[in-house]
Amino acid sequence: MSEPLVRLRGVEKHFGDLHVLRGIDLDVMRGEVVVLLGPSGSGKSTLCRTINALEGIDAGEIRIDGTPLPTTGAELARLRADVAMVFQSFNLFAHKTVLENVTLGPVRVRGLAPDDAADRALALLDRVGVRSQADKHPSQLSGGQQQRVAIARALAMDPKVILFDEPTSALDPEMVQEVLEVMLGLAQDGMTMLVVTHEMTFARRAAHRVVFMDEGRVVEEGSPADFFAHPATERARAFLSGRPRSPSTRAQR
Numbered sequence: 001m002s003e004p005l006v007r008l009r010g011v012e013k014h015f016g017d018l019h020v021l022r023g024i025d026l027d028v029m030r031g032e033v034v035v036l037l038g039p040s041g042s043g044k045s046t047l048c049r050t051i052n053a054l055e056g057i058d059a060g061e062i063r064i065d066g067t068p069l070p071t072t073g074a075e076l077a078r079l080r081a082d083v084a085m086v087f088q089s090f091n092l093f094a095h096k097t098v099l100e101n102v103t104l105g106p107v108r109v110r111g112l113a114p115d116d117a118a119d120r121a122l123a124l125l126d127r128v129g130v131r132s133q134a135d136k137h138p139s140q141l142s143g144g145q146q147q148r149v150a151i152a153r154a155l156a157m158d159p160k161v162i163l164f165d166e167p168t169s170a171l172d173p174e175m176v177q178e179v180l181e182v183m184l185g186l187a188q189d190g191m192t193m194l195v196v197t198h199e200m201t202f203a204r205r206a207a208h209r210v211v212f213m214d215e216g217r218v219v220e221e222g223s224p225a226d227f228f229a230h231p232a233t234e235r236a237r238a239f240l241s242g243r244p245r246s247p248s249t250r251a252q253r
């Protein structure tokens with residue numbers, strides 16, 4: 001069997017007294033779409049952020065394509081190009097145009113010639129359906145359009161994997177679908193993706209594997225068909241039925 005593209009072993013993370021990641025083992029294979037589910041506060045965002053070194057870890061190991069995460073500036077920039085991230089809040093540069101937002105990284109980090117980067121960016125903006133907005137600034141776009149630009153920006157880096165951290169949570173309901181359709185297209189094209197989302201329909205349609213986290217641990221994982229039809233644990237059943245967490249479990253932290 002081939003080596004996983006993303007490999008976490010025994011990953012631990014604390015924020016002060018809060019033990020947020022408790023011995024996480026996780027593999028994401030090349031071309032695999034993994035959807036990370038779990039209650040609020042279970043550590044999903046933090047887990048994503050450790051994979052491209054936005055958060056350091058206290059113990060364990062993370063490897064991308066067999067290589068441990070780097071620690072120095074230039075290598076970190078390359079890591080974040082290889083392991084692109086799409087955030088809930090888009091994080092576009094407000095003072096730059098849409099086109100500049102998408103060309104900046106490839107020129108600075110990948111060393112592309114500006115003209116080549118612009119050609120590539122326009123093609124990607126076309127792919128996500130916002131090419132006509134290329135000369136506008138982010139504030140002139142809807143939230144759904146801004147998130148599609150953020151996806152084009154991630155793709156422009158020619159990443160090995162894209163991490164999506166609740167990419168539709170900040171959007172008005174009518175814009176959620178347009179972003180999910182773009183993500184579904186990427187999944188169908190074979191992009192390796194780790195997606196934190198509460199969009200169960202997306203998980204059912206796009207995921208090869210669902211990983212359910214609770215209180216900093218991977219509690220169960222499986223195909224969407226199995227997980228949604230037959231969750232193996234009481235915690236997953238409670239999560240899927242929308243039952244609130246019990247107060248006693250919060251006190252264990």
Ligand SMILES: Nc1ncnc2c1ncn2[C@@H]1O[C@H](COP(=O)(O)OP(=O)(O)OP(=O)(O)O)[C@@H](O)[C@H]1O
Pocket residue numbers: 015018020038039040041042043044045046047
């Ligand atoms: N930078 C930080 N400093 C301190 N505590 C943090 C920090 N980031 C996250 N936390 C805490 O770590 C815990 C896990 O947070 P995280 O955002 O990873 O969970 P999550 O599963 O993504 O939740 P949600 O679905 O609500 O986004 C939470 O209790 C959160 O308050």
